[in-house]
């Protein structure tokens with residue numbers, strides 16, 4: 001028995017304790033304090049619709065359809081020209097949108113805000129939200145409650161974008177753009193060309209880090225090709241200056257920061 005439990009636990013990750021309480025609290029904070037224009041949202045109904053997507057179900061076989069009631073319930077529009085996607089640059093993207101308050105990353109929307117950094121799942125044997133272990137997403141368990149959630153809400157986020165949209169990419173990685181990423185496999189293909197006319201990419205490099213990719217690199221050429229084929233204009237900037245300022249707050253002495261000041 002123990003071998004089985006140990007094996008199972010090695011392939012599982014710690015679920016977040018008290019997920020329901022956290023999701024309810026975050027929903028109330030977001031709709032009553034941060035965005036009072038959403039104060040009529042029913043957070044208890046949002047929580048129940050969220051948990052109904054995965055409780056009592058196989059934790060490795062969650063479907064997009066399981067989350068459709070939640071997507072239908074929470075309708076929030078992001079202003080045109082204010083959508084910021086990111087890939088392998090979560091921290092800087094949120095530091096930037098935390099200062100440039102007009103910009104919206106997915107976390108700056110209600111659904112992204114309530115779920116960020118949480119792990120959750122259900123179990124066919126109980127109607128409870130698991131409080132201990134959830135299976136890791138791997139080749140034997142590809143559709144977990146958490147991974148399917150981010151795919152679904154990322155698709156919705158991209159579909160509702162309009163005007164000029166932005167993406168922050170990481171030029172300190174060998175490929176700043178990857179078709180295997182959520183941005184590269186879900187979001188970029190769900191931008192509506194009749195709503196989105198331009199995509200601006202910002203390829204950011206760690207202060208003092210190695211510059212492995214850039215706007216001139218092959219991965220960005222691939223992104224440009226995908227975007228242009230979808231009748232969307234593409235522009236790229238290395239180390240977009242306002243985002244560079246944010247990075248320099250932590251590295252004021254670095255030479256690349258002194259020229260900015």
Ligand SMILES: Nc1nc2c(c(=O)[nH]1)N1CN2[C@@H]2O[C@H](COP(=O)(O)OP(=O)(O)OC[C@H]3O[C@@H]1[C@H](O)[C@@H]3O)[C@@H](O)[C@H]2O
Pocket residue numbers: 084085086087088089090105106107112115116117147150151154157180181182183184187
């Ligand atoms: N907490 C969040 N997680 C995620 C968001 C998001 O917005 N918030 N995601 C995806 N995502 C989950 O993060 C990793 C990949 O990140 P990472 O490899 O760094 O980058 P991805 O392009 O895969 O995903 C970021 C992209 O998708 C949305 C967000 O609007 C960004 O434009 C993977 O598990 C995804 O399911």
